[in-house]
Amino acid sequence: MKALVCNRFGSPGDCLELVDVALPEPGPGEAVVAVSHVGLNFHDTLVVAGKHVVQPQPPFSPGSEYAGTVLSVGPDVMVPRVGDRVVGNEEYGCARAAVLVRADRVTVLPDDVQEQDAAAILVAYSTAYHALVQRANLRPGETLVVLGAAGGVGSAAVDVGALLGARVIAGASTAERATSALRRGAHETFSYGGDGNVKDAIKRLTGGVGADVVFDPVGGTVAEAAVRAVAWGGRYLVVGFAAGAIPRLALNIPLVKGSSVIGVFLGEFIRRHRALHEENLRTIFAWATAGRLRPHVHGVLPLERGAEALDLLAGGRADGKLLLRVGQSL
Numbered sequence: 523m524k525a526l527v528c529n530r531f532g533s534p535g536d537c538l539e540l541v542d543v544a545l546p547e548p549g550p551g552e553a554v555v556a557v558s559h560v561g562l563n564f565h566d567t568l569v570v571a572g573k574h575v576v577q578p579q580p581p582f583s584p585g586s587e588y589a590g591t592v593l594s595v596g597p598d599v600m601v602p603r604v605g606d607r608v609v610g611n612e613e614y615g616c617a618r619a620a621v622l623v624r625a626d627r628v629t630v631l632p633d634d635v636q637e638q639d640a641a642a643i644l645v646a647y648s649t650a651y652h653a654l655v656q657r658a659n660l661r662p663g664e665t666l667v668v669l670g671a672a673g674g675v676g677s678a679a680v681d682v683g684a685l686l687g688a689r690v691i692a693g694a695s696t697a698e699r700a701t702s703a704l705r706r707g708a709h710e711t712f713s714y715g716g717d718g719n720v721k722d723a724i725k726r727l728t729g730g731v732g733a734d735v736v737f738d739p740v741g742g743t744v745a746e747a748a749v750r751a752v753a754w755g756g757r758y759l760v761v762g763f764a765a766g767a768i769p770r771l772a773l774n775i776p777l778v779k780g781s782s783v784i785g786v787f788l789g790e791f792i793r794r795h796r797a798l799h800e801e802n803l804r805t806i807f808a809w810a811t812a813g814r815l816r817p818h819v820h821g822v823l824p825l826e827r828g829a830e831a832l833d834l835l836a837g838g839r840a841d842g843k844l845l846l847r848v849g850q851s852l
């Protein structure tokens with residue numbers, strides 16, 4: 523079967539190639555899934571570059587989420603069953619025609635959710651939902667500021683925030699990227715051009731009060747300004763550092779604002795609270811089947827163009843989610 527393989531850490535264009543590998547066999551507690559689509563995340567660019575805490579030994583396949591059909595299961599596995607359409611996420615290893623996974627890490631898809639949509643939804647919307655519901659306790663009528671709103675998790679946070687009844691203000695590095703959020707559910711937008719006018723923009727758009735909740739997958743120079751633009755009693759969600767630098771925070775800011783700085787870690791949440799994650803997914807997929815949520819997709823490329831797709835993500839040039847189409851018949 524075909525697999526996109528990273529032979530050494532580096533930039534995607536230099537270190538990825540499409541090769542033939544053996545189809546895996548499931549052991550006890552395992553399932554083999556024929557992959558139809560792979561969802562790409564910024565995380566994958568860090569793993570390929572060797573800059574993530576997760577450092578697999580090359581050769582390995584990148585790709586941290588997949589959707590497809592169960593091809594075979596281990597002798598003791600009752601769920602999922604062969605033929606089930608499923609979705610799942612792993613630290614890496616999904617950009618190949620079939621993945622060998624632990625059966626208890628797989629979610630069976632509702633009938634009316636397409637596999638391409640599922641691969642675009644799983645990580646981004648689970649992160650946004652967990653962040654806004656379990657971590658921030660976002661309430662209807664509150665003001666939510668989403669940074670990096672044109673990206674994968676950012677665009678999902680715009681959708682989820684609007685569906686939860688918040689007033690959503692979407693920020694991105696250019697006005698054009700921010701404006702696309704209006705088509706999804708954002709009420710207002712601003713651009714931050716890579717630096718410091720975040721605080722002024724948020725204060726202006728909230729009548730000087732500040733944001734009840736800030737969702738920040740960007741980090742870097744915009745983060746401190748965003749922390750300073752949180753309202754009294756507000757919550758700043760630490761989601762990621764796509765800009766590269768991990769910001770340092772002066773602790774006087776949460777003190778004077780009575781605010782909270784809250785970490786979000788989807789992978790650990792899933793490991794510790796699998797049942798609650800599945801409950802979150804049921805809500806997210808119900809929104810999708812009702813047409814209330816449509817993942818914002820930049821493009822769907824064939825598996826062999828995986829390096830190109832990861833380069834787009836690494837350069838912050840994707841507007842929405844990037845997917846790889848696999849669908850090799852096995």
Ligand SMILES: NC(=O)c1ccc[n+]([C@@H]2O[C@H](COP(=O)([O-])OP(=O)(O)OC[C@H]3O[C@@H](n4cnc5c(N)ncnc54)[C@H](OP(=O)(O)O)[C@@H]3O)[C@@H](O)[C@H]2O)c1
Nearest residue numbers: 564670673674675694695739762763764765786787788838
């Ligand atoms: N905590 C968790 O559980 C969790 C889960 C999923 C993802 N994440 C993290 O969230 C972040 C975003 O992930 P994603 O998959 O949504 O990525 P993405 O689609 O590439 O979006 C990242 C956004 O960050 C902004 N950005 C600013 N500087 C950038 C740079 N130098 N390179 C790339 N992007 C830059 C870009 O928007 P603008 O240019 O408009 O600012 C871009 O839209 C990553 O750090 C990821 O690791 C965390």
